[in-house]
Amino acid sequence: NAGVTQTPKFHILKIGQSMTLQCTQDMNHNYMYWYRQDPGMGLKLIYYSVGAGITDKGEVPNGYNVSRSTTEDFPLRLELAAPSQTSVYFCASDEWGTEAFFGQGTRLTVV
Amino acid sequence: GQQLNQSPQSMFIQEGEDVSMNCTSSSIFNTWLWYKQDPGEGPVLLIALYKAGELTSNGRLTAQFGITRKDSFLNISASIPSDVGIYFCAGQRKLQGAQKLVFGQGTRLTINP
Numbered sequence: 001n002a003g004v005t006q007t008p009k010f011h012i013l014k015i016g017q018s019m020t021l022q023c024t025q026d027m028n029h030n031y032m033y034w035y036r037q038d039p040g041m042g043l044k045l046i047y048y049s050v051g052a053g054i055t056d057k058g059e060v061p062n063g064y065n066v067s068r069s070t071t072e073d074f075p076l077r078l079e080l081a082a083p084s085q086t087s088v089y090f091c092a093s094d095e096w097g098t099e100a101f102f103g104q105g106t107r108l109t110v111v
Numbered sequence: 112g113q114q115l116n117q118s119p120q121s122m123f124i125q126e127g128e129d130v131s132m133n134c135t136s137s138s139i140f141n142t143w144l145w146y147k148q149d150p151g152e153g154p155v156l157l158i159a160l161y162k163a164g165e166l167t168s169n170g171r172l173t174a175q176f177g178i179t180r181k182d183s184f185l186n187i188s189a190s191i192p193s194d195v196g197i198y199f200c201a202g203q204r205k206l207q208g209a210q211k212l213v214f215g216q217g218t219r220l221t222i223n224p
Contacts, residue, residue, distance in 0.1 A: 004153075031209075031210070033212075035214075041216065041217075042117075042199060042214045042215055042216040042217050043154070043199070043214040044214075045211070045212075048209065048211065050209050056209065058211075090153050090154070092153075096210065098142050098159070098161075098203055098210065099142075099144060099156055099159050100144075100156070100201075100212055101156065102146075102153030102154045102155070103153050104151075104152055104153050105151075105152070105153050
């Protein structure tokens with residue numbers, strides 16, 4: 001049972017480029033989330049999904065997009081990357097929105 | 112947005128000491144969670160609290176769900192080196208029709224051997 005798997009673990013992106021952060025979970029959880037964690041800070045919610053085909057914005061959605069075509073996958077897309085998007089990104093899932101299980105994170109640097 | 116105030120922001124203690132940290136909010140939460148994050152890793156759930164007044168232990172860790180549902184604390188007894196890390200509280204409530212977690216800013220624990 002792998003839990004929540006994120007890829008890549010590290011990535012360097014040039015300003016203006018786009019990329020997709022992948023997240024998959026094998027626990028059949030309904031809820032999935034994307035958070036970003038800036039140095040020395042807590043977690044801020046970017047987008048979340050309560051089930052396949054349903055997504056909604058969190059606290060800091062600007063510059064990001066998501067889709068949820070299956071229960072397992074919840075990719076996060078960065079369009080026109082900016083230095084302000086340098087951060088560690090965490091994907092999480094849970095069954096009913098009560099106990100989130102986190103992936104190991106993707107450390108993204110935009111230069 | 113919803114805010115959780117977690118304190119202290121950092122702690123420097125000696126091995127063997129007890130640790131106490133807490134989270135407060137102006138909003139009511141249905142669930143309180145405590146997570147620990149090791150360097151380079153994602154947060155890992157330590158304790159989940161579901162009822163106001165609930166006191167739950169997990170080994171040397173004890174956490175309580177405040178009676179007002181607006182606060183929670185986490186205690187660690189007899190600290191050991193592997194307790195080093197960042198501890199986050201999280202409150203869960205229904206926002207905009209969906210259950211959501213709101214995280215505190217974290218408490219960074221450093222232990223001197």
